Amino acid sequence: MNNKRILVVEDEKDIRNLLCISLERMGFMAFPAATLTDAKKLISSETFDMGLTDVRLPDGNGIDLIKSFKKAFPDAPIAVMTAYDTTDVAVDAMKKGAFDFLPKPIRHERLKALVTDALENKSGSSDETPENFLIGETSPIKQLRSLIGKVSLTQAPVMITGESGTGKELVARAIHQKSHRRDMPFVAVNCGAIPSELMESEFFGHVKGSFTGAHADKAGLFQAAEGGTLFLDEVADLPLDMQVKLLRAIQEKAIRPVGAQKEIITNVRVLSATHRTLIDEVEKGSFRQDLYYRLNVIHVETPTLRERGEDIPLLSRYILDSLGGEDIKLSEQVLERLKTYHFPGNVRELENLLHRALALCEDSLILPENIQLPFSKDIVNESTGVDALEINDxxxxxxxxxxxxxxxxxxxxxxxxxxxxxxxxxxxxxxxxxxxxxxxxxxxx
Ligand SMILES: Nc1ncnc2c1ncn2[C@@H]1O[C@H](COP(=O)(O)OP(=O)(O)OP(=O)(O)O)[C@@H](O)[C@H]1O
Ligand SMILES: [Mg+2]
CATH class of the missing domain: 1.10.10 (Arc Repressor Mutant, subunit A)
Structure with a gap:
């Protein structure tokens, strides 16, 4: 990891020196700049593997540096340093291509984790991951795969939305697998399934004796996911008081176990998913806008199965194979029916349907009578082209x-x-x- 060159832009002399010394102790070469102008000069005369910039600089805004840095060094990550309370700045920077943010005041562990993430990510770009993660060759799924490739290179929070059964969890796992965090834990939590009185302790852990029933110290989900990825599934179900605590944990990259005196610094990437329209929940007041904004730095939408009907033969083959039906075929008629069916339950519904068909079919061929589509007498509404009775939401x-x-x-x-x-x-x-x-x-x- 030696000889990596890091640009450090910070106007306060003490902080700048401290940063450079810390980085040099870690074995990197640090190049200090006190102003935007100095930073730009260095960008044009030197090469860098990474950048780290303050936001408020005497001659402008560090966020404006992201663009010139990325232009000069497209593969080098750049991160911004921000004070705790400036959510907007960190989010804005990540939307503009910053790899991550470093909360101020700067703590050595955080700096080390950030730089390691940044430089490992770059070198560890991971085409070795099995491509069959997300089956499909239609353009929506190709776009999805390419987006996953891109977002797995940053630390920015990703919000995954899409109908039920479209593969949101699969996408979260793929992002983790493609990132340099792949050897660290992936922890998925269904936010709707935790009783609200236990929520804080589930997320952040607790110390022995902090409440009735806390017989021993217990680690929470953040600790379990340390170094890896925490996937908040059905995030819209988080109660409001927990939303505040989660926001703080994400902003400060630190948590405080229930009953503990000291904070613990964490290095966890947060991904979240919901099948609801979260902005509606924000309008209704049941989801905090600041948290929404924080989690939704990058938005990934999983396509419905009906948008990519051409993938059905390939997906069906993959599903049948994984159910042990390698020698089972689908008749042409069945394939036609599946391609025109509306699939309100998306890929999960296709899986269930094929599972049943596998049990019912004879002679290694799945026939229309083995496929139980709901409402098989198509009641098609001429004006929409959709079977009205198949709409369940x-x-x-x-x-x-x-x-x-x-x-x-x-x-x-x-x-x-x-x-x-x-x-x-x-x-x-x-x-x-x-x-x-x-x-x-x-x-x-
Ligand atoms: N592109 C795909 N290729 C292969 N399998 C897929 C694909 N998309 C989804 N699946 C499969 O479909 C099932 C449902 O996927 P998943 O659980 O990720 O959906 P979800 O969007 O999280 O659904 P829900 O909103 O109900 O939680 C899983 O078994 C998953 O493996
Ligand atoms: Mg899910």
Whole structure:
């Protein structure tokens, strides 16, 4: 790991010196800069493997440096240093391509973890991971795989959304597997399944005697995931008081076990998932906006199975093989039916359906009578092309229709929002709300 060159941009002399000394002790070469101008000069005259910048600098904003740094050294990670309470700055920086943030005041353990993460990640880019993680060759799934590849190189929190059974957990595992954290734990927690009175202790652990029933010290989920990834599934189910504590843990990269005097510094990447529209929960007041913003630095949406019907033969083959049905085939008719079926339960429904069919079929061939599609007398609504009786969540369905309409109109108007809003007869406020709700914004914003 020696000879790695790190740019350190910090206007306060003492902190700058301290950072450089610490990094040099770890075996790196540190290049100090006190201003944006100095930093830019170094960027043009030297090469770097990593950057670390303060945000408030005498001649400008460190966030503006991210772009020039990435332009000069596309493969080198850059992180920002921020004070605890400045959530917006850390999130903004990560959205602009920063690899991670370092909370101030700077603590040696955190600095070490951050630099190690940054430089290992870069070298450990991981094409060895099995590509069959997410089966499919249609463009939505290819895009998803490429996005997973990119996000696994940063430490930024990722929010995974998508309908039930679309593979959100699988995506979280893939991000972990592709990252340099792959040999460390992946801890998945269903936030809706923990009784609220035990929640704090489950997440952060407790010390012996801190409450009735605390007979011994106990580590929490953050400690269990140390060095690895913590996956918060169904994050919308977190009670509000826990949301505050989680926000602090993420901001400060530190936790305090229930009953403990001292904080413990943690190095955990947080991924979360929900099948709900979280921005609606924010509007309703049941989910904190600051936490939403914090968890949703990068948004990944898993496509529905009906958006990628062409993947059904490949997926079915993969599922049958994994159920031990390597020599079992699907008849042409069955494949046709599956390709046109709406799949409200997505890949999980396909798995269940094939599981049943495997038990029912004879002569190694699955026939239409072995496949039990709900409501097999198709009651197709001519205007939507959708079997009305297969919709089990009307709000989610209407939302998906609304989203496609907005996308189509935005495309038609070259992403001119005022024109799109006008065309849809929405006020700009309503339109902005809907864009946020559906995560629609053009990339370079
Ligand atoms: N692209 C894919 N390739 C192979 N298997 C998949 C794919 N997508 C989903 N699956 C499988 O479908 C099942 C459901 O996936 P998963 O549990 O990740 O969905 P989910 O989005 O978390 O669902 P829920 O919202 O109900 O929790 C799993 O068995 C998973 O392995
Ligand atoms: Mg799930």
């Amino acid at each position: 009307l709000d989610a369905y209407l939302a998906s229709v609304e989203k496609s309409i907005i996308e189509a109109v935005l495309d038609a108007e070259q992403w001119n929002r005022s024109k799109a809003a006008e065309r849809l007869n929405l006020t700009s406020r309503q339109f902005r709300y809907k864009l946020a709700k559906y995560g629609l914004s053009s990339e370079n914003e």
